[in-house]
Amino acid sequence: MPKLPKPKAPGLIGGLGVTFKTMLKGSVTVQYPHEREDPPTRARGVIALKEENCTVCMLCARQCPDWCIYIEGHKEKRPPRREGGRERTVSLLDRFDIDYALCMYCGICVEVCPFDALFWSPEYEYSEAKIADLLHDKEKLGEWMETVPEPEPLEVGAESGKK
C-alpha cells in the first residue's frame, strides 16, 4: 500500500492549509491587453512569404493536407544574365493566398518548399471579425516577413548539420 506519509494533519485540515498558502502567494495571471507574454522564437504563429524566392512550383499547395493555399502564377521573359545567352523565362506570382480559417499550422508547406520562400513567425494577434478576412493575400504574408525571428542557436550536443 502507499508509503506512510509523514505524520500530518488529517487531509481536511491539510487541504485548507494548501489553499491558504496559495492565497498568500501571488497570482500567475498575465492580464493580456495590458501585459503581454511573448511566445518562444519557434512558436508557429503565422506563415510569412518571401516573394522573391517563390518560383510557383506549387509544391506547398499540393502537399497541404487542408488544401488551404491558393496559388496563381504566370511566366515572363527576362533578359539573359550574360549577354548573348538565351532569354530567361521566369514564373511570377499573381496570387498567393493562405486561408488561415482552414490552416492547421502543421508546417508541411514551410518544410517542403525547396526555395525557402515560406517562414514561421510567432505572431499571433491577427484575429478578424469576419472569417473571410482570414484569407491573407500576398502583401499581408509579405508584411509578416519582418516578424520572422532569427533561428535560435541549438542546444549543446546538437550537430548543427543540415539547416
Next chain:
Amino acid sequence: MELAVDVGWGTILAIKTIVVLAIIPLGAIILGYTFLLKMMAHMQSRLGPMDPGGFHGWFQLFGDGIKFIQKEDVMPAESDRRIFAIAPAVVVISTFLVFLVIPAGPDLVVSNLDVGVFYALAVSSLAVVGVLMAGWASANKFALLGALRAGAQLIAYELPLLLAVVGVVVMAGTMSLQGIVEAQQNGAIFGWDGIGNPFIFGQIIGFALFLVAAQAELTQTPFDMPVAESELVAGYMVEYTGFRFLFFFIGEFGTAFAFAALAATLFLGGWAIPHVTDPGWSNVLGPIVLLTKVMLVAFLMFWVRFTYPRLREDQLQAVAWKFLIPIGLVNILIAGALKVAF
C-alpha cells in the same frame, strides 16, 4: 429611544424596513465580491475581476446585477407559471425576515423579540418551500432532482442547527438576541472579565456544529449536492434567467450574510465591545464591529467552500443524522453541566 427630532411611529418603521431592504443586496454584494470573486481567485492563484470599476473590479457585481435585470426572463412552456414566478420571492423573503431580529447596536434592531433566536431559525427554514416550488415548477428533470435533494438536505440539517443554538441559549439564559449579546458582554470566564464571555469559548463544539449546519443550509460545498454543477448543471435554478435568477443569487448570498451575522451574534458577542457600554458610542461602533465579525465567520465558511469536494447525497444525510445530531445532544449536556457548575 429618544431621537433629536420627534418622529412618528410610522416613519421609524419605514426607515427600518428601508434599512433592512438595503442591507440584503448590499450584504450579498459585499460577501459575494470579497469572497466569491477575490478570495476564491487568489486561492486559485488568479486575480479575479480587475477591470470593471477601475480599482480591483469593485463594480463587477453591480454590473452583474444590471445585466441580470435587463436580461429577458424566460419561462419554460410547460412550467407552472404562477408558482414559477413566486418561488424566488419565497426564498428571498426568508432572508429578509431573519434580519428583523439581528441587533447591530443597543437600539439598532428592528424588533427586539424575546424569542428572537427561535423566530430566526423558524423563519430561515422557509427557504425549503421556495426551493421545492422552484424545482417543481420548472418542469425540468434536472431541476426536479435538484429540488428533491435540496428539500431532503435542508430538513436534515435544521436539527443540528437548532441543537447548536440550544447550547448558546442554555448558557445565556435567554432567547432574545439582545440578551445573548449582553450575556456575552458582561459575562466572565472564571472571574476574569477582560473580554467578556463570548460563547465561542464555552461552546466551541456548538460553534463548529453551527458552521457545518449553516454550510448545509446554504447548500454550499461540501454539501452542495442540490446545485451540483457536474451532474445537475444548476439544480433547481437551471430554468431561471434574468431578474428571477438575480433573486436567487441575492437570496443565496443574503442568507450567507444572515447566517454569518447570526453566528457572530450568538458566538462572538455580536455588536458589543467588552468595556464600551455607553449607548452613544455603541450605536455608532456596533454595526462596524458586527460587520468585522461577520466577515470573519464568512471567511471560514467560504474557505471551506473553495477547498472541499462535495459529499454524495446519502453520505450527506448520514453525516447529519448519525454524526451531527448526537454531537448536538452531547453539546447541550455539557452546556447544562457548565451552567450548573458555574
Next chain:
Amino acid sequence: MADDLEREQSGAAEEVSVEQQLARTDEPAAAEQARADADEADAPPTEEQAEGESRPLDDTEHELLARLERELGDGIVESADAFGMLVVRVKPDAWRRAAEVSKRELECDYLSFISGIDWQPAPREGDEAGGDTSSPVQPTEMSFGVGGSAGRMQVFAHVESTWRHWGVTLKTDVDERDPHAESWVTTYPGADWHERECWEMFGIAFHGHPSLRHLYLPSEFEGHPLRKDYPLLARVVKPWPGLVDVEPMPGEDTPAAQNGNATADADKGGGAEAAQAADADEGESS
C-alpha cells in the same frame, strides 16, 4: 462496373510506364529505392511466400503456433511473422473456436481490437475528375498482406496476454457476396463495440452479436464508408488547389516538361519531379 474494369486495365498499363519513367529520372538516392519498388510491384507476390518479410518465427511465436495447432488442427490455414508478431489465418467456421482457444490455451485475456480489411484497391478517380492527384497512388492489382486472404474482405483481431506479455493477430476470410463472421462477444464482451463498428464500416454481419446497430454513424446512414469503393466525398466537393492551370507562354508551345500540365497526370511523386523539372528549367535557362 464494366468501364471501371477496363479503365483499371488502361490505368494499370499507364501506371507502369510512369513507374519506369520515374525510375529513370530520379536523383540517385530515390532512384534505386524506386527501382526496387518497381521490381517488387511488377512481380506480384505469390500466395505463400510474399518475399521480403517472411522471417523465421522466433521462439514465443513457435510456442503460440504450437498451442494453436494443437487445438484448432486444420482450422489454421496459414501463419506468418510480421515484424516479430505472429499472424495466423483461420477458417471462417473456426473463428469463434479460435477466440476460445486464445482465451484459454494462449492465456490471452486482453482483447486489443477487432476490425476488417478490404483488399480491393480503391478506384482511382483522381485522373480525369478535376485532376486531383494529391492522394498517393496505390498499386491497382489486388494483393494480400501477411497470411494471405481467400477473397476481398477479411476480419482480423489482436489479442494479448497481460501476464505472459505476448500477443497474436488472428485473421479470417469473409466472402464478398454474403459478408459475415461469428461474433466473439461470448468470450470477449469487449468485442461488442468493435464488431458494431466493423459491421457499420465494412458491412460484415456478426452472427450471435446481441445488438448490431450503428456505433458512430447516425442510424439512417446507408453504405459502408471504410470499403475501398466508397468515395471520400470531401475531396470531390472542392476543386484541388494544387491543380496547375498556368497557361503556356503566348506563341511558345514548350514540350510537356514545362511545369504547366506536365504535373497534372503525374502522381504525388511527380510533384517533386516537377520541382526537379522546375530546377532543370531554372538551371538550364539561368
Next chain:
Amino acid sequence: MSADFAVDRQAWRHLADAQVNIELDTGDMILNLGPQHPATHGTLRLVVRLDGERVISADPVIGYMHRGYEKLTEFRTYPQITTLINRIDWLSSFANEVPFLHGAEMLMDIEAPPRALYIRTILTELSRIATFMLFLGEMGLQVGALTPPFYGFRDREHVLNLIEAATGGRFHPNFNRIGGLKDDLPWGWINECRNGMKVVLDACDTLEELVAENEIFEARTRSIGIIPREVGAEYGVSGSNLRASGVDWDLRRDGKPYLVYPELDFKVWTHPDGDSYARYWVRLQETREAARMVIQMLDRIPSGPIMAKVPRIIKVPEGEVFVETENPLGQMAYYVISKGATGPFRVKIRSASFSNVSILPWLLRGVYVPDVITILGSLYFILGDIDR
C-alpha cells in the same frame, strides 16, 4: 455495490437508438447526460435509465466527434498523416505519432539516431505529464472541489511551454518525422526542462495533499466503480485503468522495446482495489515517475545527428506491422498495411479510450447518479480517442 437490479435485455437493445421509441415506464426516468454536459470530456452522450437516483442501465452513444480517420489515412501521404493522427488524443498529441512512425520506420528498416530517440522519449513523457496534470486537477472538479483544476492547469503550463519552446506548437507539435525529428532542441532547453520537472514534482505533492488525502474525496471515490482484473482485460481496458485493478502490465517495460525505455529504470505502479481512488492514485504516482524518468534522460542525452538518411519522397515498402505503445490513456496501437506507395493502404487505429469507455454499460449498473460522474472522471477518456 452489488447490482441488485437485473439488467433487462429489452431496455439494452432499444436504448441506444437515437429515436428512443419505448414508451416511458412509470417507474423509470430516462436522463440524457450529454452530449453537451460538464462532466463528459467532450461530446459523449450517456442515455441513462434511472429509478430514482440509481442507474438501471446506461448506454453511451458515441460518434458525435467521428472524423473518419481510417478513411482519411487512405488518401494521404505519410507526412500528412503524422499531422493528422496527433489530433486523435489531443492532450498527449506527441505520443500519438510515436507508434505510427515507429511502424513506418520498421517497414523501411530505418533507425532514428540515438539523440532523436532520446528527445522523442522526453517529449512523450512530457506529454504524459501534461495529460496527467490535467487529470489530477480535473478529478477534483468531478467530485465538486472548485480549486484543484486551477492548480492542475497552472502547473501544466510549465510543461506546455517546454513543448512549445522545442517544437513550436503547444498542443500539436508536428515535430516527429520518419527517421528522426524536424529540428534539435533550442539553446538552454535542458536545464529549463530540469526546473520544469521540479515544478511538476511539487505540484504532485500539493495535489496529493489537497485532493488525494482529503477524507471527503476518499469517501466519494473509494470502492466506487470497481473494475475487476478479468472484466477489465476482457473489455480491453488498458493503461492506468487496468494497472489500478492490480494488473502489473506496462508496454514500456513488457511490450516490444521501443524508443529508449529499455535503458531507463522506472517502477510500474499498480493498486489492488481497482476503484476510482486507485485510478487517481496510480496516475498520481505515474506523473511522479514520468518526471523522474525525464530527469534521468536529461542527464544521459547523447549528442549527434537528429535525422537519419531518408529519401525526399518517402515510399514505404510493402508489408504489415502492428506497433503498440503505452500512451497516457492506455494502449495505443497502429496496424499499418502498406503496399509500397507514398501513403499506407490501410491503417487500423486502436485507441485506448474506445475500449476504456466500452466497459461503462457493465460498470454503471446500480450506481448513484453522482457516482456516474465520478466514474466517468476517473476513467479519464478523451472524445477524439473514442470517436477517431
